[in-house]
Amino acid sequence: TLALQASEARLRTIIETTSDLLWETDQQNVFTYVSPRVFDLLGYSPAEVIGKTPFDFMPPSEAEKTGRIFKSLAAKSASFHLLEFVNLHRDGRSVVLESSGIPILARDGGFRGYRGINRDVTERKKREEELFASNQINQVTFDRAPIGVGHVDLDGHWLKVNDRLCEIVGYPRK
Numbered sequence: 127t128l129a130l131q132a133s134e135a136r137l138r139t140i141i142e143t144t145s146d147l148l149w150e151t152d153q154q155n156v157f158t159y160v161s162p163r164v165f166d167l168l169g170y171s172p173a174e175v176i177g178k179t180p181f182d183f184m185p186p187s188e189a190e191k192t193g194r195i196f197k198s199l200a201a202k203s204a205s206f207h208l209l210e211f212v213n214l215h216r217d218g219r220s221v222v223l224e225s226s227g228i229p230i231l232a233r234d235g236g237f238r239g240y241r242g243i244n245r246d247v248t249e250r251k252k253r254e255e256e257l258f259a260s261n262q263i264n265q266v267t268f269d270r271a272p273i274g275v276g277h278v279d280l281d282g283h284w285l286k287v288n289d290r291l292c293e294i295v296g297y298p299r300k
Contacts, residue, residue, distance in 0.1 A: 141161050142161065142162055144161070144163065145163065145245075146163060146243050146244060146245045147160065147161055147163045147164050147167050147223075147243065147244040147245075148160070148161040148163070148242075148243055149161070149164075149180075149241070149242055149243070149244065150230070150239060150240070150241045150242075151179070151180070151239045151240050151241075152238065152239040153200070153237055153238055153239050154179070155179045155180060155181070155193075155196060155200075155239075155240075156177060156178065156179055157175050157176050157177065157178055157179065157180070158176065158239065159172075159176065160172045160175045160176060167213075167215075167221060167223070167244070167246050168183055168213055168214075168215050168216060168221060169215045169216030169217055170183075170216055180192070180196075180211075180213075181193050183213045183214055184211060184212060184213055184214065185212060185214060185220075188211055188212045188213075191211075192209075192211045195209065200229075200237055200240075203229040203231060203235075203237045204229065205226075205227065205228045205229065206225070206226060206227055206242075207226045208224050208225075208226060209224070209225045209226070210222060210223070210224050210225075210247065210251075211223060211225065220248070221246060221248050222246070222247050222248045222251045223244040223245065223246060223247065224244065224245045224246075224247045225242055225243070225244045225245075226242055226243055227240040227241060227242025227243070228240065228241055228242065268286075268288055269288055269289070270288075271288055271290060272290060273290060274287070274288065274290045274291030274292075274293075274294040274295070275287070275288045275290070275291060276288070276291050287299060
């Protein structure tokens, strides 16, 4: 009994102190458990979330799209890994969550719901979008530069050249 109590206390500490949101749903995608981290991620207490679906916290178009994905996964009792979707924080801002989950199965193999983990990837997604935009600007600048521009490796082999450099040296890109 003491070992079981110690194990439960250890698990509870891990669940309540992790930076990720741990959750469980039933077969209708209704939350039956959410860890306290839900407040930090979405601004709601666990009691406000239990009894609702993940789709209740998404913009309508996102809820529709994600709902179709979850319906397909549940029909196959399939696990999912690193599925990203947008949620709305209580204050109205968008929060991008990355979710992974495994099916909960009855003894007879019947689907009973999901158990999983969500991580806030909002800042990472913003940085990815900024990097993509920056790369797009750099590519356009490289391609349209009025001077010849090229990249070479340490052995002096051409890696990339713009059209203007090809015009100047009189060689095709290849």
